[in-house]
Amino acid sequence: MLKVNETKTPQTVADHAQIVRPHPHCAHHIKGDDCRVCQVRPLGICAVLEPDEWATIEQISQTVPFAERDTLVSETDDCTHFYSITAGVARLIRHLPDGRRQVMGFALPGDFLGLSLGKAWSFSVEAITPMTTCRFARHAIVQLVDQKPHFLMRMHEMASAELNLAQDHMVLLGRLTAEEKIGTFLLEMRRRWARIDGHTSQNVPLPMGRQDIADYLGLTIETVSRTINQMQRARHLVIVPDGIRLMDAAYFEHLSPSV
Amino acid sequence: MLKVNETKTPQTVADHAQIVRPHPHCAHHIKGDDCRVCQVRPLGICAVLEPDEWATIEQISQTVPFAERDTLVSETDDCTHFYSITAGVARLIRHLPDGRRQVMGFALPGDFLGLSLGKAWSFSVEAITPMTTCRFARHAIVQLVDQKPHFLMRMHEMASAELNLAQDHMVLLGRLTAEEKIGTFLLEMRRRWARIDGHTSQNVPLPMGRQDIADYLGLTIETVSRTINQMQRARHLVIVPDGIRLMDAAYFEHLSPSV
DNA sequence: TGTGACGCTTGATCTGGATCAATGCAGGTT
DNA sequence: AACCTGCATTGATCCAGATCAAGCGTCACA
Incomplete structure (x- = not known):
């Protein structure tokens, strides 16, 4: 169907x-x-x-x-x-x-x-x-x-x-905090898009909805929304149509313990 | 060293x-x-x-x-x-x-x-x-x-x-409760030992310590200990030297959502 | 230009599991 | 026997993230 x-x-x-x-x-x-x-x-x-x-x-x-x-x-x-x-x-x-x-x-x-x-x-x-x-x-x-x-x-x-x-x-699901999970996810998506289109952009397309992100990271939709908006308020990123733009790469790399 | x-x-x-x-x-x-x-x-x-x-x-x-x-x-x-x-x-x-x-x-x-x-x-x-x-x-x-x-x-x-x-x-790390994680883990270990020695026993050897189980399941050592002991108090299992014995297979199979 | 559905955000409150803090216990060492 | 060391257990308390509950904006379609 x-x-x-x-x-x-x-x-x-x-x-x-x-x-x-x-x-x-x-x-x-x-x-x-x-x-x-x-x-x-x-x-x-x-x-x-x-x-x-x-x-x-x-x-x-x-x-x-x-x-x-x-x-x-x-x-x-x-x-x-x-x-x-x-x-x-x-x-x-x-x-x-x-x-x-x-x-x-x-x-x-x-x-x-x-x-x-x-x-x-x-x-x-x-x-x-x-x-x-x-x-x-x-x-x-x-x-x-x-x-x-x-x-x-x-x-x-x-x-x-x-x-x-x-x-x-x-490792992400078992041991990272919500903030670390979101940050790691955004870096992962940036890396994967860069591999596809060949150049690194701070713009990260997020075609999936908040619920999909939540179910990927072992969080709820509310926590995903809150965390991303907190990052925006802290000027670490900007929410754009269909994605986000990373404004503070150092913050995200420091946040992601594995990389 | x-x-x-x-x-x-x-x-x-x-x-x-x-x-x-x-x-x-x-x-x-x-x-x-x-x-x-x-x-x-x-x-x-x-x-x-x-x-x-x-x-x-x-x-x-x-x-x-x-x-x-x-x-x-x-x-x-x-x-x-x-x-x-x-x-x-x-x-x-x-x-x-x-x-x-x-x-x-x-x-x-x-x-x-x-x-x-x-x-x-x-x-x-x-x-x-x-x-x-x-x-x-x-x-x-x-x-x-x-x-x-x-x-x-x-x-x-x-x-x-x-x-x-x-x-x-x-799935376990992202979406199961502590009780479901422990139950699923015990069934998984029983299945794996059965494959090795060829017969299904209710005795499940657990050569790893509580901290290893906790780090496998995304829990703390205290939650692992508490949950296993609660299961014992509820007569679902018995703690034996170096492992546990399942006493209520139906309980564990009902607990494990994926199987 | 309404209106209804859907996805996202935001606030208030709750709670499962984490954290903090002892205590117990078995084995190994002196 | 006395002591140590490394688990495991148990209780008290805390808090990150879940749950509950509105609102809001956008878009498709009437």
Whole structure:
């Protein structure tokens, strides 16, 4: 039951809009896109492929768009397809029976859903903005991984990086204060956007809502709102449409114990 | 500055002692052990190897024992060796500059340290009991992984399982109450011991101290102690030397929202 | 130009778990 | 036996962040 809302534009601050907005060239194709023009190839799973292997990937991929609020995969689903995100932002989320939620992370352009290669998803993925994805049948990727060890190695590298992030996040959830959690989160988002668009800006797009941030950091929506507004009153940041602007980098780096 | 205490026996309840105690046949050899008698081979990274490949592994492995409180690896170290745990229990831990700690997990027999294949450790590993390990030079494993794709696939499977556990733990840290955290932890430990010794017992060995449990669950030592003792007063469990005995499985399963 | 829904903010109050402070207890050492 | 050291337990008190409860602004649509 997917609610489709194609008219709404992604919520991002101006200097990132061209990244998050679905790539106009490919958003409505059915067959896989032209890898030669893929904007996220150097970031994602395909970075390890040689140009002569692009045709192989193109043949087993389809471009699939999603609207805001669509569910890409549900934690109860079997895993029939994997996704490489080419535009837009999604949340990876686990639901408890009583309605509590934990957001495991946010999937940004270049991220791959299905790194574990397993047959079952262990989380739901929900589009926060309109999205464009490269979709692969699971069996095709399993076959590719069998044939090309360097592709498997790339999957393993990315899964290892994911495990590292998960461990960073365990420290955050288990041992940081609300202020430290928010500060660490904002630095993390700045770092991840910088990797995507290649330049460091003090503007940090936050396409996810306050509730998603709260469920990511193990806080309530009220504490997230209060803490960000306190930081604004203290002139450490400015709240801008669809994000924030860091005004005091030293404050945030001092706040983040792990970095 | 490692305090060596070879005389002390592992702290486990009786029906698990033979698993955690260093294997007398091999504890003091320098060269790698005989894979044919390895008790954890079916559990660990080596489960995927055919008998004719055991010789390869034996040639690149050494048996290395550690005493209680030894540091196997430090989070600041470069990663020169990997370890497969054949006996004993260790904690995987991150330290914050101000002394706060987060225990990322506990390594039990069959677990492999170095799944990410990366050049740097992202956590310290400290022996909780006397341990026996199979040690491998990093370059030898990297070479093996290059030559034997099914070995890399096994590494990837185990890393994926680890990522899944990490995500379970994020839910626990971010959204469960103290009582739910303790209950989930006890069930997790029972499940892991059952996998090692092959039968389900209501006795759950807890070789780690209360402080380690607290740092694993994002609680304080006082809350851990209080909660476990409340459970005992409510007849849900009995505290026994070096562990606990579950008396009311239904209570614990009802308490653990994810399972 | 209303109006209703939704997301965010802000204030008042409450409370689960942290902090502070003893005490107990088992093992190891002299 | 006396002493020490490192856990674990238990009680008293505190407080960061949760909960409860309004408001506010924006936007889609009537």
